[in-house]
Amino acid sequence: TQLLEQSPQFLSIQEGENLTVYCNSSSVFSSLQWYRQEPGEGPVLLVTVVTGGEVKKLKRLTFQFGDARKDSSLHITAAQPGDTGLYLCAGLQGAQKLVFGQGTRLTINP
Amino acid sequence: NAGVTQTPKFRVLKTGQSMTLLCAQDMNHEYMYWYRQDPGMGLRLIHYSVGEGTTAKGEVPDGYNVSRLKKQNFLLGLESAAPSQTSVYFCASNLQVRGQPQHFGDGTRLSIL
Numbered sequence: 001t002q003l004l005e006q007s008p009q010f011l012s013i014q015e016g017e018n019l020t021v022y023c024n025s026s027s028v029f030s031s032l033q034w035y036r037q038e039p040g041e042g043p044v045l046l047v048t049v050v051t052g053g054e055v056k057k058l059k060r061l062t063f064q065f066g067d068a069r070k071d072s073s074l075h076i077t078a079a080q081p082g083d084t085g086l087y088l089c090a091g092l093q094g095a096q097k098l099v100f101g102q103g104t105r106l107t108i109n110p
Numbered sequence: 111n112a113g114v115t116q117t118p119k120f121r122v123l124k125t126g127q128s129m130t131l132l133c134a135q136d137m138n139h140e141y142m143y144w145y146r147q148d149p150g151m152g153l154r155l156i157h158y159s160v161g162e163g164t165t166a167k168g169e170v171p172d173g174y175n176v177s178r179l180k181k182q183n184f185l186l187g188l189e190s191a192a193p194s195q196t197s198v199y200f201c202a203s204n205l206q207v208r209g210q211p212q213h214f215g216d217g218t219r220l221s222i223l
Contacts, residue, residue, distance in 0.1 A: 006152075040216065040217070041216050041217070042215050042217055043200075044214070045212075048211065050209070090153075092208075096204070096210075097158065097168070098212065100153040102151060103152050
């Protein structure tokens with residue numbers, strides 16, 4: 001069973017559209033990280049959210065941590081082809097162990 | 111900066127063969143991890159290490175062994191490879207500070223025939 005459920009698993013939209021990716025769990029995490037992965041490379045950290053209800057913005061990307069620290073969302077405004085990639089959420093268990101979601105494969109069509 | 115380097119990048123094995131994957135990091139990180147990535151499964155933790163000479167099991171440790179003889183290196187071994195171990199393997203490292211981001215290598219694509 002997957003501790004962190006990401007949805008959707010696949011998303012293909014046109015350039016300029018908005019989108020939201022969800023990361024849900026029944027478990028509470030002390031923090032949650034979002035990574036982006038390009039083909040042939042390892043994941044790279046985008047952001048860490050720590051406090052329940054926290055919102056962080058990274059240019060056109062907005063990340064939110066749920067009030068109960070069980071879920072998170074990633075919203076992209078005016079998506080661009082350069083946003084194409086695999087987006088992974090990961091919850092922190094204990095001091096250092098991360099539990100990853102299945103990932104959302106995002107394709108932005110020109 | 112090299113960061114986290116994994117060797118080899120690709121390998122094809124026959125069932126029953128053994129091999130070792132090497133991970134090297136030059137960031138003086140205390141913690142190191144081995145993951146496998148399969149379609150639709152995200153990354154799953156195989157083994158991890160919190161320091162030189164120490165290792166611990168992760169979520170999917172069966173069929174794998176690890177060693178951390180030097181702080182900068184973390185080795186993942188397959189003693190008798192099975193087709194179910196066909197996957198992309200990622201090594202990661204981070205500092206001994208709670209919640210620090212993990213830095214990943216570019217992966218080793220392993221096929222077991």
